[in-house]
Amino acid sequence: MSVTTIASDDAIDIEKPFKVKAGPGAGKTHWLVAHIKNVLTNSRRLGSYRKVACITYTNTAADTIISRLNEGADRIETSTIHSFIYNNIIKPYMHFIASQYDFNVKYMDGHDEHFISRKYIKEWVDAHPNLARLSNPYTRNQLLKLEGNLKALGNWLSSIDYKFESRDLLISADNSKAYDIATNTRLGKTGCLDKLAPALLEYKKIFWRKGRLHHEDILFFGHKLITQYPFIVTVLQAKFPYFFIDEFQDTNPVQTEIIKLIAQKETIVGVIGDRAQAIYSFQGTSSADFDRFTLVNQQDFLIEDNRRSTDKIVQVLNHLRPDLRQKPLRNVPGAKPVLYVGTKEHAFTYAQSICGNEALISLSRDNVMVNAMKRLYNAAIPSVNLLDELFAKDNADRVKVVVRCIRAVELGVEGRYKEAIKEMEKNNSGISDKVLRRKKSFHQLSLLLSRYSSYNNEPLYSFYELVKTHVNASIPSLIRGTIKDFYTNNTFAQVGLFVDTKNDVSPCKTIHKAKGDEFDNVFVTMLGSSDVGYLMSPDLNAEEQRVRYVALSRARNRLFISVPSLTATQEATLTTLFDIQRPI
Numbered sequence: 001m002s003v004t005t006i007a008s009d010d011a012i013d014i015e016k017p018f019k020v021k022a023g024p025g026a027g028k029t030h031w032l033v034a035h036i037k038n039v040l041t042n043s044r045r046l047g048s049y050r051k052v053a054c055i056t057y058t059n060t061a062a063d064t065i066i067s068r069l070n071e072g073a074d075r076i077e078t079s080t081i082h083s084f085i086y087n088n089i090i091k092p093y094m095h096f097i098a099s100q101y102d103f104n105v106k107y108m109d110g111h112d113e114h115f116i117s118r119k120y121i122k123e124w125v126d127a128h129p130n131l132a133r134l135s136n137p138y139t140r141n142q143l144l145k146l147e148g149n150l151k152a153l154g155n156w157l158s159s160i161d162y163k164f165e166s167r168d169l170l171i172s173a174d175n176s177k178a179y180d181i182a183t184n185t186r187l188g189k190t191g192c193l194d195k196l197a198p199a200l201l202e203y204k205k206i207f208w209r210k211g212r213l214h215h216e217d218i219l220f221f222g223h224k225l226i227t228q229y230p231f232i233v234t235v236l237q238a239k240f241p242y243f244f245i246d247e248f249q250d251t252n253p254v255q256t257e258i259i260k261l262i263a264q265k266e267t268i269v270g271v272i273g274d275r276a277q278a279i280y281s282f283q284g285t286s287s288a289d290f291d292r293f294t295l296v297n298q299q300d301f302l303i304e305d306n307r308r309s310t311d312k313i314v315q316v317l318n319h320l321r322p323d324l325r326q327k328p329l330r331n332v333p334g335a336k337p338v339l340y341v342g343t344k345e346h347a348f349t350y351a352q353s354i355c356g357n358e359a360l361i362s363l364s365r366d367n368v369m370v371n372a373m374k375r376l377y378n379a380a381i382p383s384v385n386l387l388d389e390l391f392a393k394d395n396a397d398r399v400k401v402v403v404r405c406i407r408a409v410e411l412g413v414e415g416r417y418k419e420a421i422k423e424m425e426k427n428n429s430g431i432s433d434k435v436l437r438r439k440k441s442f443h444q445l446s447l448l449l450s451r452y453s454s455y456n457n458e459p460l461y462s463f464y465e466l467v468k469t470h471v472n473a474s475i476p477s478l479i480r481g482t483i484k485d486f487y488t489n490n491t492f493a494q495v496g497l498f499v500d501t502k503n504d505v506s507p508c509k510t511i512h513k514a515k516g517d518e519f520d521n522v523f524v525t526m527l528g529s530s531d532v533g534y535l536m537s538p539d540l541n542a543e544e545q546r547v548r549y550v551a552l553s554r555a556r557n558r559l560f561i562s563v564p565s566l567t568a569t570q571e572a573t574l575t576t577l578f579d580i581q582r583p584i
């Protein structure tokens, strides 16, 4: 198959399906926006009502594309795949299959994350077809009354997902998640999980009877609808003569199946991505899927440029990636990236001293490291993740309501009112009238925000009292014990530091959250000796290496990597690419 090399300004034939491969900072998003403008100007197939669909990985990416389009934004539908399927497949057609799945269409209103509810777990276990087969140490009472078992069961149920097998979607839960960290309880496979697994769909139906959809249900129902009712695909093809997908390397097999159906006729499908930046294999994505994806008459393109990083940073990226030699188009030599050998604390102080007043963004592999890094920026931040501790210790029904209120307040304080009200609405999901629910949520949020100064630096208990009085009187009372101590010993502000709304603006992010973004100065902690191994013997077939590659490729001007140690041989090899520093 021939691949044509293009620049991020080059136009292509708008009436042929395409796949654009390009490395980090190549200008893929820039190219896509230009291509959409080209379609809007030159297409003869759009007419007055038809639109261009553009699928992005996050809502922020969708907003970026809209803002860069200037004109014609009303002619394109830019959204995540979940929102696209919800708006174009589920909302209009869910009633076709609703009774098959006990789904109450009347109460359907968007999609949400999966929150554990003890009430629903009990309801499910009590109606379970294998209830009579449950035996010691996993009898009904042992499962529902022993705290560790119940939490482990809840964790298992919140891992429910759908897997593609023999062209059908099957429901399953991840057995490794049937664990409660606080009590070190793990549920047995044969004695418990294998008996419960056959009725996972029944658990989902408890939510579906209330019209509630979780994010993962969107792909499930989307797929069911278009395979049972092929005319839906015809309608989509008629509505969207062009269908483009950015960051296609992280598209999971269900989405690919849906996209292939749409591409069968009429609609021109185009995908853009980079196999070396596929970092979501836990969602069923495989980096090889991007290479394998082909459509009839597909044109293949490659962009070799890197418009983001300095020459010295691109040199490191090229070393990590023998399959693609990027050309640094900025033509800024820049300083050699720093490889700091020592503790992350020393490395960070060094990086800050070089960056002076410029922002330095820290990218970490996991949330534990994000929190450790937050403490380097601000020593007042508690050393343990208080939100995790609260979830582990507290009653599930209470913590759910309190944390939603904390998150809604934090969003409100950041001025993100729409998201704040949406968060608050989750606490009022029992109100089926949407207008009433929104109104009530708005009033509750306004009240909590108006009293912010009265609880922000006070024990979380003050906030809990407000929530119990004004949001939900039925949450269990806090009387005594370790959980009461938690609420009195930690302030609202301390716990609020750990809610994930702050990820967007915080200088400490996980690498996964930073995907698609770019920053002038980047600090990456690599703690294990295997991390240095990644630099020495790159192999981007390994997902962990790809994750590090994504991190390093976010940097525009300066890059700092902290490693605990380096052997003389490693140093001799890496010194050509890096400025190796140690504590003086």
Ligand SMILES: Nc1ncnc2c1ncn2[C@@H]1O[C@H](COP(=O)(O)OP(=O)(O)OP(=O)(O)O)[C@@H](O)[C@H]1O
Pocket (backbone or CB within 6 Å): 008, 009, 022, 023, 024, 025, 026, 027, 028, 029, 030, 031, 274, 277, 307, 308, 515, 516, 517, 518, 553
């Ligand atoms: N044709 C262009 N002219 C000027 N600047 C450009 C051009 N194309 C891209 N850029 C700039 O280069 C940088 C990288 O572009 P972009 O974010 O689109 O890359 P990407 O390929 O999507 O990167 P990644 O895969 O790493 O997320 C951005 O700062 C963008 O504004």
